Amino acid sequence: MKIIFYDTKPxxxxxxxxxxxxFGxxxxFLKDKLTSESVDLARGYDVVCAFVNDTLxxxxxxxxxxxxxxxxxLRCAGYNNVDLSYAKDKLRIVRVPAYSPHSVAEHTVALILTLNRKIHKAYLRTRDGxxxxxxxQGFDLYNKTAGIVGAGKIAQVLMKILKGFGMRVIAxxxxxxxxxAREIGFEFVDLDTIYRESDIISLNCPLTAETKYMIxxxxxxxxxxGVMIVNTGRGALVDSIDLIEALKDKKVGAAALDVYEEEGDYFFEDFSADIVEDDILARLLSFNNVLITSHQAFFTREALEAIAMVTLENIAEYVRGDKLTNEVCSRCGNK
Structure with a gap:
């Protein structure tokens, strides 16, 4: 079984x-992203392993x-970069639905605390004396309301942490x-209630036709x-142009973004010697109350181990002819 990996890092x-x-x-391994220009490199391989910003x-x-x-x-959970309706009857597609919900939840909390207590600004200040x-100045999380959009495994870990701060959690x-909800101690509400009552809103949902540009x-x-918005889900959950206007009007007090709609052109690469040509990204980076990390939330030792093991086991299931546990698109007939 020959496998070619696109968009890989060391x-x-x-x-x-x-x-x-x-597995044997x-x-x-290729550095190139999977695109129409690089797809021919897959010739002679049985399996393609793709990442979140590869194009399918x-x-x-x-x-x-x-x-x-x-x-x-797919060595990731999301598959919004895949044309599933077109892939049906042509390719079988599997993913890693859960690798380390703790990694993303903990990163979300790190973003909240950093933004609220201005840790990033304090770090730079003290280094300059x-x-x-x-x-x-920040605010106590205690007795504040956190609104969580999406209540899957990542969100559940996040809610348990936020409950530990004494926050009211709605989802x-x-x-x-x-x-x-009863076990963790949060309340399900509608989206308008999330928007109206939350001091902090965290997006932990997939990107679908219904959730695109929900913010x-x-x-x-x-x-x-002065609401704080945190997005560790998918970039297109947030209309970035509208967010910029809300930041300028001080309607949004702070925003933490681990994902960005056009991140494929920048994230995971070093552009420190170049000018950021994406005007929207450059504008977001100019705000001192906006914290951007480059799709880093998943990036822990435990998550990488889980991604590798689940991906390889997904492929092994295919080789053995077993039912594909994590399949998202099934080709008709036998493999």
Whole structure:
């Protein structure tokens, strides 16, 4: 079984090479992202392993099929970059639905605390010998309301942590699990209630037609003045242009973004010697109350190990002819 990996970094190669000792697959690692220009490199491989910013549109899917690829193994949870309706009957596609919910939840809390207590600003000040407290005032999380959009595994870990701060936690999910709500101690509400009552709003939901740009001019008008918005889900959950206007108007008091709609052009790469040509991203970076991390929330040792093991086991299931536990798109007929 020959597997070609697109868009890899040294940590990907190290993790997969280590865990592949148990499976014995033939692995080829590429730095290139999967696009219509690079799809032909998959010729002669049985499986393509793709990441969150690889493109799997119609042209790429046709190219993979023509190259003889049988399976696409996504080493991520999200699959909004895949044209699933077009892939149906052409390719089988698997993913890693959960690798380390603690990693993303803990990063979310780190963003909240950093923004609230201005840790990033204090760090830079003290290194320059400035020990003034002016402009560093935050607020107690105790007795504040956190609104969580999406109530899956990541959100549940996040809610338990926030409850530990003494916060009131409310959540929206189209498929509410009231048993979990009672166990953790939060309340399911509608989206408008999330917007109206939350001091901090955290987006922990997938990107769908219903959730795209859910944070927009209209929804932000419903929010409290000075609300904090945290997005560790998908970039297009937030209309960035509307967010910029709300930041300028001080309707939004702070924003933490671990994802960005056009992140594929920048995230995971070093552009420190270049000018950021994306005007929207550059504008967001100019605000001192905006904290951006480069899709880093998943990035822990435990998460990387889980991603490698689940991805390789997904492929092993295909090789054995077993039911694909984490399949998101099934080709008709036998493999």
């Amino acid at each position: 940590y990907d190669r190290e993790s997969f090479a280590q865990h592949n000792q148990e 697959f033939k692995l080829k 549109d119609r042209e790429v899917i046709d190219g993979l099929v023509e190259a003889g690829v049988k399976l696409v193994a 400035n020990f003034s407290l002016d402009g560093l 929206y999910d189209p498929y509410p699990n009231y048993d979990v 927009n001019e209209d929804s932000m008008k419903l929010m409290k003045d």
